[in-house]
Structures are given as structure tokens and as C-alpha cells.
Amino acid sequence: MRITVYRKAHFNAAHRLHNPSLSDTQNEEVFGKCNNPYYHGHNYELIVGVTGEVDPKTGYLIDMKVLSDFIKSEVEEHLDHKNLNEQVEEFKTMNPTAEHIAYVIYHRLKRVLPTELDLKITLYETPRNFVEYSGE
Amino acid sequence: MRITVYRKAHFNAAHRLHNPSLSDTQNEEVFGKCNNPYYHGHNYELIVGVTGEVDPKTGYLIDMKVLSDFIKSEVEEHLDHKNLNEQVEEFKTMNPTAEHIAYVIYHRLKRVLPTELDLKITLYETPRNFVEYSGE
Amino acid sequence: MRITVYRKAHFNAAHRLHNPSLSDTQNEEVFGKCNNPYYHGHNYELIVGVTGEVDPKTGYLIDMKVLSDFIKSEVEEHLDHKNLNEQVEEFKTMNPTAEHIAYVIYHRLKRVLPTELDLKITLYETPRNFVEYSGE
Amino acid sequence: MRITVYRKAHFNAAHRLHNPSLSDTQNEEVFGKCNNPYYHGHNYELIVGVTGEVDPKTGYLIDMKVLSDFIKSEVEEHLDHKNLNEQVEEFKTMNPTAEHIAYVIYHRLKRVLPTELDLKITLYETPRNFVEYSGE
Amino acid sequence: MRITVYRKAHFNAAHRLHNPSLSDTQNEEVFGKCNNPYYHGHNYELIVGVTGEVDPKTGYLIDMKVLSDFIKSEVEEHLDHKNLNEQVEEFKTMNPTAEHIAYVIYHRLKRVLPTELDLKITLYETPRNFVEYSGE
Amino acid sequence: MRITVYRKAHFNAAHRLHNPSLSDTQNEEVFGKCNNPYYHGHNYELIVGVTGEVDPKTGYLIDMKVLSDFIKSEVEEHLDHKNLNEQVEEFKTMNPTAEHIAYVIYHRLKRVLPTELDLKITLYETPRNFVEYSGE
Numbered sequence: 001m002r003i004t005v006y007r008k009a010h011f012n013a014a015h016r017l018h019n020p021s022l023s024d025t026q027n028e029e030v031f032g033k034c035n036n037p038y039y040h041g042h043n044y045e046l047i048v049g050v051t052g053e054v055d056p057k058t059g060y061l062i063d064m065k066v067l068s069d070f071i072k073s074e075v076e077e078h079l080d081h082k083n084l085n086e087q088v089e090e091f092k093t094m095n096p097t098a099e100h101i102a103y104v105i106y107h108r109l110k111r112v113l114p115t116e117l118d119l120k121i122t123l124y125e126t127p128r129n130f131v132e133y134s135g136e
Numbered sequence: 137m138r139i140t141v142y143r144k145a146h147f148n149a150a151h152r153l154h155n156p157s158l159s160d161t162q163n164e165e166v167f168g169k170c171n172n173p174y175y176h177g178h179n180y181e182l183i184v185g186v187t188g189e190v191d192p193k194t195g196y197l198i199d200m201k202v203l204s205d206f207i208k209s210e211v212e213e214h215l216d217h218k219n220l221n222e223q224v225e226e227f228k229t230m231n232p233t234a235e236h237i238a239y240v241i242y243h244r245l246k247r248v249l250p251t252e253l254d255l256k257i258t259l260y261e262t263p264r265n266f267v268e269y270s271g272e
Numbered sequence: 273m274r275i276t277v278y279r280k281a282h283f284n285a286a287h288r289l290h291n292p293s294l295s296d297t298q299n300e301e302v303f304g305k306c307n308n309p310y311y312h313g314h315n316y317e318l319i320v321g322v323t324g325e326v327d328p329k330t331g332y333l334i335d336m337k338v339l340s341d342f343i344k345s346e347v348e349e350h351l352d353h354k355n356l357n358e359q360v361e362e363f364k365t366m367n368p369t370a371e372h373i374a375y376v377i378y379h380r381l382k383r384v385l386p387t388e389l390d391l392k393i394t395l396y397e398t399p400r401n402f403v404e405y406s407g408e
Numbered sequence: 409m410r411i412t413v414y415r416k417a418h419f420n421a422a423h424r425l426h427n428p429s430l431s432d433t434q435n436e437e438v439f440g441k442c443n444n445p446y447y448h449g450h451n452y453e454l455i456v457g458v459t460g461e462v463d464p465k466t467g468y469l470i471d472m473k474v475l476s477d478f479i480k481s482e483v484e485e486h487l488d489h490k491n492l493n494e495q496v497e498e499f500k501t502m503n504p505t506a507e508h509i510a511y512v513i514y515h516r517l518k519r520v521l522p523t524e525l526d527l528k529i530t531l532y533e534t535p536r537n538f539v540e541y542s543g544e
Numbered sequence: 545m546r547i548t549v550y551r552k553a554h555f556n557a558a559h560r561l562h563n564p565s566l567s568d569t570q571n572e573e574v575f576g577k578c579n580n581p582y583y584h585g586h587n588y589e590l591i592v593g594v595t596g597e598v599d600p601k602t603g604y605l606i607d608m609k610v611l612s613d614f615i616k617s618e619v620e621e622h623l624d625h626k627n628l629n630e631q632v633e634e635f636k637t638m639n640p641t642a643e644h645i646a647y648v649i650y651h652r653l654k655r656v657l658p659t660e661l662d663l664k665i666t667l668y669e670t671p672r673n674f675v676e677y678s679g680e
Numbered sequence: 681m682r683i684t685v686y687r688k689a690h691f692n693a694a695h696r697l698h699n700p701s702l703s704d705t706q707n708e709e710v711f712g713k714c715n716n717p718y719y720h721g722h723n724y725e726l727i728v729g730v731t732g733e734v735d736p737k738t739g740y741l742i743d744m745k746v747l748s749d750f751i752k753s754e755v756e757e758h759l760d761h762k763n764l765n766e767q768v769e770e771f772k773t774m775n776p777t778a779e780h781i782a783y784v785i786y787h788r789l790k791r792v793l794p795t796e797l798d799l800k801i802t803l804y805e806t807p808r809n810f811v812e813y814s815g816e
Contacts, residue, residue: 002544003507008536012806014694014721014763019193030194032201038763041694041721043806049540057427058438059505064537065440083694083718097195099139126692126723128144129200132185136138148398150286150313150355155465166466168473174355177286177313179398219286219310233467235411262284262315264416265472268457272410274680275643280672291737302738304745321676329563330574331641336673337576369739371683400688401744404729408682420670422558422585422627446627449558449585451670491558491582534556534587546816547779552808593812601699602710603777608809609712 004051004120005061009071011080014041015096018085039083042125044101046075048109049120062117074108098125102133110135140187140256141197145207147216150177151232154221175219178261180237182211184245185256198253210244234261238269246271276323276392277333281343283352286313287368290357311355314397316373318347320381321392334389346380370397374405382407412459412528413469417479419488422449423504426493447491450533452509454483456517457528470525482516506533510541518543548595548664549605553615555624558585559640562629583627586669588645590619592653593664606661618652642669646677654679684731684800685741689751691760694721695776698765719763722805724781726755728789729800742797754788778805782813790815 016039017031027035034040048071054061082088084096090104102123110119124130152175153167163171170176184207190197218224220232226240238259246255260266288311289303299307306312320343326333354360356368362376374395382391396402424447425439435443442448456479462469490496492504498512510531518527532538560583561575571579578584592615598605626632628640634648646667654663668674696719697711707715714720728751734741762768764776770784782803790799804810 001511003510004540006538012720012722014719033761036761038766039694039719039721040692040761040763041719042692043723054507059503059508061507081713081716081720083720086718095195099190099197100195102139103137130142132140148312148314150311169353172353174358175286175311176284176353176355177311178284179315217305217308217312219312222310231467235462235469236467238411239409266414268412273647275646276676278674326643331639331644333643367739371734371741372739374683375681402686404684420584420586422583441625444625446630447558447583447585448556448625448627450556451587489577489580489584491584494582545783547782548812550810598779603775603780605779
């Protein structure tokens with residue numbers, strides 16, 4: 001029996017969109033007010049989806065406590081109440097768009113989860129804009 | 137890196153469900169109170185999902201401003217505050233069920249989006265009833 | 273022990289905003305696209321709040337089954353899947369704005385509820401626009 | 409034209425997580441406070457997704473009235489306001505985790521739906537924990 | 545400057561509605577399926593509202609960490625994953641309706657909060673049924 | 681007929697909580713991770729409530745277009761995609777807690793709205809924390 005289990009989480013952070021290989025004028029043209037040098041911020045809503053076989057002993061795909069502890073250590077402690085551009089290693093060289101934040105979260109969780117489980121990340125940057133990434 | 141980006145939008149409209157090739161009695165039997173000749177209406181909640189490769193220069197799959205402008209010109213200006221049966225070309229010959237409205241929105245957006253992007257339409261007719269269409 | 277109990281309900285309807293004592297040009301100026309002569313429509317979300325003393329025998333302010341039956345007979349059967357302007361008595365002479373619909377719902381429920389209970393109507397016309405009326 | 413139609417529903421129930429083939433100590437270790445012998449409970453939010461071809465006569469994949477009647481008879485009447493462990497046949501021998509409840513709902517609906525339709529069950533145990541099952 | 549600050553929380557529990565001073569037949573008549581002797585359950589969503597003066601030093605009415613610690617010790621640890629009738633002192637003699645649960649939560653929080661603050665409890669028993677209590 | 685009309689809006693911003701009259705150690709003690717010198721951020725959800733008499737000519741308390749234009753010019757253009765501490769006049773001398781942001785929004789809207797209308801501001805800093813201010 002193959003199933004997907006989802007867990008919602010939340011973090012908030014400051015960021016700005018900026019590609020250092022572009023000029024300031026180009027950055028402003030491409031990213032508009034998201035390029036504000038003083039930063040702006042978001043409440044990021046995260047849905048982590050994990051797919052695999054149900055364990056017949058427990059009836060669980062994965063213990064939700066284990067999954068939410070991974071989300072805590074790998075995502076919340078790494079990103080919550082941070083300035084993504086200034087204080088998060090991965091975004092020193094990568095523009096912190098929703099697409100790239102989903103990519104970083106995917107790879108941080110993938111390396112700690114049992115290897116037989118598939119992973120899907122849904123990340124809301126605002127209630128109207130969100131992205132979905134499964135490692136392709 | 138392949139990802140899906142989603143944007144939510146909203147429009148409201150009047151409609152009635154009616155198939156002109158059926159008799160009035162048959163229409164009432166099949167569509168019940170949705171066949172009311174004086175129309176009823178809905179707040180339609182729309183989620184547009186676009187799948188493709190992230191642009192390494194911007195870190196975007198697609199600029200959300202561009203996507204929301206397409207939704208504005210192709211969907212909102214075409215359907216918002218309209219009577220679907222009386223005032224929207226496509227529904228003069230097609231019954232405006234949620235299924236068919238999703239089909240029309242899919243094709244209107246598909247023709248303006250870059251051809252390499254896949255498209256998925258989710259349309260809520262009420263908070264409890266919704267449909268999903270990806271062009272199959 | 274004085275408490276307020278709330279019950280959510282839902283109906284959808286077509287309407288247009290129009291004041292017959294104004295000219296067509298004035299109506300269009302005041303109501304814009306909401307004046308569309310072919311109608312548009314909404315999913316109305318309704319929250320009915322009832323305030324009074326808890327019955328010590330049941331621990332209920334009011335049996336939710338009784339309250340939801342009143343909402344069914346007085347609101348849903350009267351307004352759901354209707355054209356408000358054409359098919360609902362009260363709106364033949366009253367413009368069906370959210371304010372006036374809340375007023376009509378308030379008075380229809382008030383006359384069937386026990387007289388010692390206070391009543392508050394919250395009506396969402398869209399997820400972003402709503403009104404609250406308590407009979408003042 | 410192939411589409412998916414979704415219908416939301418709701419039930420609430422008491423349960424406890426317990427595997428009779430484990431000792432009491434092991435059960436408490438694995439399931440923690442979910443193993444409480446006096447039970448706890450949830451509001452389960454259910455989304456039933458049905459995939460297939462749209463009927464050109466009606467513009468429907470399936471009449472929502474028919475789908476919601478199936479959900480009523482197969483799910484709500486079977487599970488709503490019940491103690492899953494004590495009063496629901498399937499859970500006398502199966503641990504009522506969200507994964508297993510989704511499995512049971514899937515198979516109860518699958519046997520009454522037209523065979524050409526695919527089925528997907530999404531079940532929220534809490535607003536933050538949910539599962540998705542499509543019969544694999 | 546007088547303001548109200550709100551904090552949402554969550555717990556889930558089993559219960560049954562039953563008044564021991566009524567006969568079994570009367571209990572079933574009054575409470576219907578909520579009287580099921582094997583219990584059913586809910587995800588209770590709680591909103592705690594606290595009103596008072598903003599502290600000019602912090603710009604806070606109350607530190608959210610302090611408020612959410614009170615909610616944890618007084619509400620979540622007392623009610624979460626419990627059988628209200630069997631395992632919660634207050635409901636051994638009081639019928640656990642939403643009205644009475646709100647009453648119990650109000651008084652447990654009131655005695656630990658600074659006395660100059662007003663308190664309002666909103667408790668959702670299901671997404672469609674909720675109550676509001678402020679100590680009157 | 682006296683009624684309240686509500687309009688939802690949205691902005692996002694970076695901020696940090698910091699009282700310059702306290703030492704750095706005291707600031708960290710009082711505000712914890714919200715004191716991060718590199719800022720963090722939020723999606724602020726705003727509900728503006730306006731109370732008064734319904735205009736018998738229009739059936740409106742206030743034209744929603746007028747109200748949402750005020751919200752745009754006074755709130756969104758002033759706060760959206762900004763660093764509140766660095767780029768918003770009022771927060772150069774006032775700590776940008778949710779309480780104080782609600783206060784600033786209240787006074788900016790109060791001075792442009794017709795004087796006979798009462799005003800209530802509800803501001804969500806996160807989906808679980810929010811404040812309500814009506815000018816007291």
C-alpha cells in the first residue's frame with residue numbers, strides 16, 4: 001500500500017530578490033519592488049509531502065513526530081526569523097526566489113529522510129503565490 | 137530544475153446549466169435547480185499552475201507579474217461580472233459547467249503562454265466543489 | 273452564563289445592483305460592472321450568531337439542529353440558486369447589495385427565533401468583502 | 409476531454425491508535441498520547457477526487473449529487489459520530505491511522521463508482537496532517 | 545492605547561453529550577448521535593483574545609510567548625488527546641458541549657492572566673459550528 | 681440601518697522588534713529572535729471594518745471601490761514590500777509590533793474616511809497571531 005503523507009509547517013523571513021551578476025538597473029527592472037535593498041519579508045507556509053509504503057506494524061508511512069522533527073531541525077531552525085540573503089548559507093550565492101527556497105528545502109530534507117521515500121515540497125510565499133518541487 | 141508555479145485568481149459570474157439539444161423537462165431533470173431560467177451565480181476561485189524549467193538568470197520559472205497579467209487579460213476581463221450563457225462567446229454553444237469553464241480557461245491561457253510550459257487549471261465553483269484540468 | 277453560538281451556511285445566487293429611481297447612466301456610474309443588465313453572481317457565505325443564556329439542562333444555548341433548520345427554511349430555500357432581483361420578493365423593491373441581503377436575512381431569522389435571543393448576521397459576498405448586521 | 413472533479417465532505421469520530429499484536433508498553437512507545445485507552449477524536453476533512461471523461465450531453469464528469477450521495481452512504485453514515493475502533497467493522501482488525509482510514513474510504517467508494525473512473529482520496533486528520541491515497 | 549491581541553491554538557479530544565440527570569431515552573432524544581455511548585471526537589480550534597493597554601516599553605499588550613505558554617499549560621495539557629467525559633475533572637459533572645468547554649477554558653485562563661486584562665474565548669467544535677464566551 | 685462593512689487586504693514587509701531606549705542585551709531578552717538585527721518579515725493580512733448608516737440611494741455603507749482605494753493609497757503604498765524600521769516614517773521612533781502597526785494603519789485611514797464612520801482594524805502578523813484596534 002503506497003500513500004503520501006503531508007505535514008504543514010510555517011516560518012517567516014526577510015529577503016530581497018537580487019542577482020549579483022546583473023547591474024543594479026537590470027536588477028530593478030527584473031525584480032521591481034522585490035529588489036528593495038532594505039529587504040521585505042513573508043510568512044512562508046510549507047507543505048512537506050512524503051510518499052512510500054505503509055509500515056504494517058504501525059499503519060504509518062512515517063511517524064509524524066519524526067517528520068515534524070526533521071522539518072524543525074532542517075527548515076525552521078535554518079530559516080525562521082532569518083534574513084535569507086544575509087544569514088542563510090545557500091542564499092549567499094543563490095537568489096532567494098520561492099523556486100530556489102523550495103529547492104533548498106527539498107535537498108535539506110531529502111538527505112535526512114529514509115532513501116526509499118519520495119519527497120514533494122509545496123511552498124506558499126503569499127496566500128496567492130506558491131510553488132511545488134519534487135526533485136526533478 | 138523543473139518546478140510548478142501557482143497563482144490564485146478570482147472572478148464571479150452568473151450562469152445556468154442548460155443543454156439546448158434536450159427538452160426543457162429533460163434539462164430540469166438533469167440539472168435541477170442549476171437549470172433555473174433566471175440564472176444563479178458563483179464566486180469562482182481559480183488556481184493556475186505552470187510547469188517548466190527555472191531560468192538561472194532570474195531564479196523564476198515565470199515572472200508572476202507576467203502570469204497574473206495573462207490571467208487578467210484572458211480570464212478576468214473575459215468572465216468577471218458576466219452572465220456566462222448570455223455574454224461569453226464560448227458558452228453560447230457549450231454548457232457552462234465547471235468542467236467546461238476549466239476547459240475554456242485552459243485553452244485561452246495555453247495559447248498565450250510560452251509553448252514549452254505545461255499548464256494545469258484548478259477551478260472552485262463553490263468551496264466544496266472543484267475541478268482540475270491539464271489539457272488531456 | 274451568556275454566550276454566542278455561531279453556525280456557518282452557504283448559498284449562491286445571481287443579482288445585479290440597480291436602483292430603479294436612478295437613470296440608466298446614473299446606475300452605471302454608481303454601480304459599475306455590478307450593474308450588468310445580464311446579472312452576475314456570488315457564493316454567499318453566511319455566519320449566523322445567536323446570543324443568550326445557556327440552558328442548564330442541555331448545556332446548549334440553542335440546539336444546532338434547530339438553528340440550522342431555521343437557516344435552511346428561512347435563508348437557503350428562499351435565496352439559494354435564485355436570481356435575487358427577479359425571484360425574491362424583498363428585492364423587487366430593494367437593491368440586493370450585501371448590506372440589504374444581510375438586512376433581509378436578519379429579519380427573516382429574527383421572527384422565527386425565540387424572542388429573548390439576540391442575532392448577528394455576517395455575510396461574505398466574496399472572500400474579501402463582507403458585512404455584519406445586528407438589527408440596529 | 410479527461411478531467412478530475414473533487415467534492416469535499418466532513419465527518420468526526422473518536423479513535424485510538426493501537427496494534428493488538430504489540431504489548432501495551434510497545435503501543436505506548438510507538439503511538440504516544442494517540443494510544444490513550446479512553447480515546448481522543450478528530451474532525452476529518454475529506455476530499456474525494458474522481459477522474460475520467462466528461463459526458464458531452466451534460467458537460468459533467470459525474471453529477472455532483474450522485475457523488476455526494478455515495479459519500480453520504482459509504483463514508484458519512486459509516487464513520488460520522490462513531491468510535492472507529494469499537495463501532496466500525498474494518499477497524500476491529502486494522503489500526504485506524506489516517507493512512508488506513510483513507511484506504512478504507514477508497515475501497516468503499518471504489519466499489520460503488522462506475523469502474524471506468526479513477527479515484528483519489530485526500531483525508532485531513534488535523535488542519536496540519538493529511539494523507540493522499542489512489543489505490544496503488 | 546487599548547487593543548485586543550489574539551492567539552490561535554488547537555487540541556483534539558473525544559467526548560459524548562450526556563446529562564446524567566436525564567434518562568437514557570431523554571438523552572438520546574435531546575443529543576441524538578452526539579449521545580453515542582462509545583464517544584466521537586473533534587479537532588477543537590481555539591482563539592484566545594486578550595484586551596488591555598499596550599506596554600509603552602515593549603509595544604506589546606502581552607508577550608505572545610507568555611500567552612501561548614499559558615494556553616499550553618492551562619488548555620492543551622489539560623484537554624489535548626483526552627476523553628473529556630472520562631479524563632477531565634470539570635466534565636465529570638458538566639456536559640462537555642462547546643458552550644461548557646469554552647466556559648472551562650475561560651476560567652482556567654482567567655485565573656493565570658494578569659487581572660487587568662479582559663478575556664474572550666472563541667472555540668470551533670467543527671469548521672461550521674463555534675461559540676464565543678467572555679465571562680458574562 | 682447601521683451596519684459594518686469589511687474589506688480584506690494584504691501587504692508584506694520586513695521588520696525587527698527593537699526599542700532604542702533599551703540596551704542590546706535587554707532588547708534580545710525582551711524580543712528574542714524578533715530582535716534579529718538583519719530583520720525578518722511577514723505577510724500581513726489586514727481587515728478594515730467601517731461602521732455607519734447605509735445610504736438609501738445606493739444601498740451601500742461605502743462604495744467598496746472607494747474603501748479599497750483608500751487602503752491602497754494609505755496602507756499598501758506606504759507599507760508593502762518595505763522595511764518598516766528603515767523606510768517607514770512612523771516606525772523610526774516606534775517599535776513595529778503588530779499592535780503599533782495596527783495603530784498606524786488606524787490613524788492613516790481615519791483621517792481620510794468620512795468623519796461619521798467608525799473604524800476597526802484587524803491585523804494578522806501570522807495566521808495564528810493577530811490584533812484588533814478601534815481607536816480607544
